Amino acid sequence: MDLYSSKGGSPLFDRWKSMTQARLRCDGSSRRSIAEIVRSVHLSPSALTGGDPDSSPISIAGAGIRPRRHDDMVATMARFHQVALAPFWSRIQALLVADRDARGRSALSSGLTGLLATLHPQVRWQLPVLQIITADSRYEEIKLxxxxxxxxxxxxxQEPAVYEPADGEDGAPVLVYPVPLDELAIDSLWSVTGSADRALAALLGRTRSGILRTLTDTCNTSELGRKLGVSTAAASQHTSVLREAGLITTRRNLNMVLHTLTPLGVAVIQGRFPDIQELPSRAQAYDAAS
Structure with a gap:
């Protein structure tokens, strides 16, 4: 909402802004009301990490806000999510999963110091202090x-930010960093998910395309079956086909079998297809690394 309501910013988001504005205009939502929400809403770390469900992850500042206005703001946030995020979410999530997996491999090879050094030029880790350089060249220090x-x-x-727990709240601070984007990556995000879903289902079948979209979060076989409304045995058969195609990878954790998208699977969801000659080698290399 902050990016949408602000002027300027990266031209990579111009298409998304114009699409969102056109849809919001139909129901009277405006940049002004959204900017007011941005100024009034405080997010706690649990809102970003799925923390304690009994806590309040979102608080609206200002004791003078009338109950009806409060309800209007909540309705506007819900509508903004429906218009600006939900149609693109599966592709966005696939991009985030791919970045998360790459950072995880970096942490394994280079440790925490190496990971933090590659997150963003404005993030610096000098034990025991995390430094964030702001746009106006000020240093914010977070002592963990x-x-x-x-x-x-x-x-x-657009820039990294740290969300600290409010006074009296437990939990770790959250460092949010921008995922590196280029024109090819960003263009693939703004295709409406409904049409992309239909195309992927026509190519792979409804159940297998559903498995790929579900595996933006790692799942075991029984979870896949439950989420897609099929038996565990049927889910197992479909995951075998997808694994042989190099779209997912499977690993055993104690008595549980966990499935995860490969980079090729992420690319298929995003509609970004590498050269066909590269596909087997990429999938095999990913399985070997896993």
Whole structure:
């Protein structure tokens, strides 16, 4: 909402802004009301990481806000999500998963220091202090003090930011960093999901395309079956086909079999297809690394 309501910003989001504005104009929502929400709403770390469901992850500042206005703001946020995020979410999530997996491999090879050094030029880690360089060249220091740190990728943030727990709240601060984007990556995001879903279902079948979209979060076989409304045995058969095609990878964790998208599977969801001659080698290399 901050990116949408602000002027300027990266031209990579111009198409998304114009599409969102056209849809919001139909129901009277405006940049002004959305900008007011941005100024009034405070997000706690649990809103970003799916923390304690009993806590309030979103608070609206200002004791003078009337109950009806409060309800209007909540309705506007819900409508904004429906228009600006939901149609594109499966592709956005696939991009975030791919970035998360790449950062995870970086952490395994280079440790925490190496990971933080590659997140963003404005993020610096000097034990025991995390430094964020703001747009006006000021330094913000976050002393972790053993609290830990949650690291979260974002498509819509232009600069890194740290969300600290409010006074009296437990939990780790959350470092949100912008995912690197180029014109090819960003163009693939703004295709309406409904048409993309139909095309993918026509290509792979409804169940297998559903499995790929579900696996933007790692799942076991029984979870896949439950989410897609098929038996565990049927889900297992479909995952075998997708695994042989190099679209997913499977690993065993104790007595549980977990399925995850490969980079090729992520590319298929995003509608970004590499050269066909590269597909087997990419899938085999990913399985070997896993």
């Amino acid at each position: 003090g053993g609290r830990g740190l949650a690291i979260l990728p974002s498509v819509f943030r």
